[in-house]
Amino acid sequence: MSATQNVRAMTPPKVAERKGGVPLVCLTAYTTPVARLVDPHCDVVLVGDSVGMVLHGLPSTLGVTLEMMIMHGQAVRRGLEQSLMIIDMPFGSYEESPEQAFRNAARVMAETGCAAVKLEGGETIAETIRFLAARGVPVMGHVGLTPQAVNTFGGYRVQGRGSDAERIVSDALAVSEAGAFAVVLEKVPEALARRITGEVAIPTIGIGASAACDGQILVVDDMLGLFGDFRPKFVKRYTELGEAAAAAVAVYAREVKERRFPAAEHVFADAPKPADADASNSGQAA
Incomplete structure (x- = not known):
């Protein structure tokens, strides 16, 4: 990596500094070729636990293992020069205790070279975020629809409508105050996303949360149109690679x-x- 590329490389503090500025561009990647494709255009590349559904055919993210995330993280790392790589901590790898979360996050960082991890949850996970941040593990939060809690929500439903909005606001504030450098807002109403973005001190990254957020993220396979029958409302297809x-x-x-x-x-x-x-x-050779 050249000196110029080192200067350009994104870091968690640089992401945090973009609060209220030029929107952050974020996409997922799970392989080296796709990482190379998105790297020149993205501020953040997330190795999401969505890999379980996108590449492994799982019905949800719940079956994704720490070993799977490490393997795909290593592949993506080989394809990045400037984007900040963040890796999802999979279900069951951090909820038990802050100590469990640190042990597994440290392993992920050491074995993949990622600069940060992402944890789902709000007030219930704030103590863990604070514990990790104090020990040198940068954390991106994730509130609203948290796919690892899909069974609790009864499906992939919009969160934060009506009186439920206060729960999402409290979660976002808790994540921010605990030391996360950014937070994903997933599948929440536009007015709520705008309110949270105005109230929290860290950048909000929207997915199904409107342009009011400080940045946007999509699953790369969704925006490239690789799945013919998967068309969630919040995804814009920029091409139809699946049909091609x-x-x-x-x-x-x-x-x-x-x-x-x-x-x-x-x-x-x-x-x-x-x-x-x-x-x-x-x-x-073939």
């Missing part, structure tokens, strides 16, 4: 069946040509 990929696979299958692939330009001759020799030395 399906069409490409269909063409490939047809050409194989019709013996049109591989064509002459994809086949090696008995006497190697210079281009063949170069390809053979590249080390590329």
Whole structure:
């Protein structure tokens, strides 16, 4: 990494300084190639426990393990030069006690090179956030709809409507006062997101929480349109890679069946040509 890239690299304090400034750009990533793709454009890259649903086909985030998060965190780290990498602490890895949370967060940071972790929960987790922050573990909070509590909520429902708004405000304030450097607001009404953003001292990162927040985050596979049947209201699809990929696979299958692939330009001759020799030395194979 060059000296220039070191200067540009995001840190938790730099994220905190963006409160009320230029909105923070955040996306998830779970692999090295995607990390390289998003890194030039993002302030924060989150290795989210959504990896369980997106890449592993799990029905929720609850089955994600610490080992899974570490593996994907290591992959993403290899693809980043400037974005701040944050890793989700999975369900069951931090709720038992602050000591458990520190032990597992320290392991995640040591084995992945991440600069911070993200914990779900508000007032109930504030003591743990304070414990971690005091021991050198930067924490991003997450309130509103917290997917690890999906069974408690009875589904992925909007949180903070009506009198329930005060609960979300209290959670966000507790996270901020405990020492988190930023907080994700997920699936809350716009007016509530605006109020919380105005009341907490740290940046708010919205996902289904309106442009009133200090930044935005989406699951990268959602905004790229890789899932044809998954269209939550809060996601804008910036392209339809799923449709393009399906069409490409269909063409490939047809050409194989019709013996049109591989064509002459994809086949090696008995006497190697210079281009063949170069390809053979590249080390590329299926």
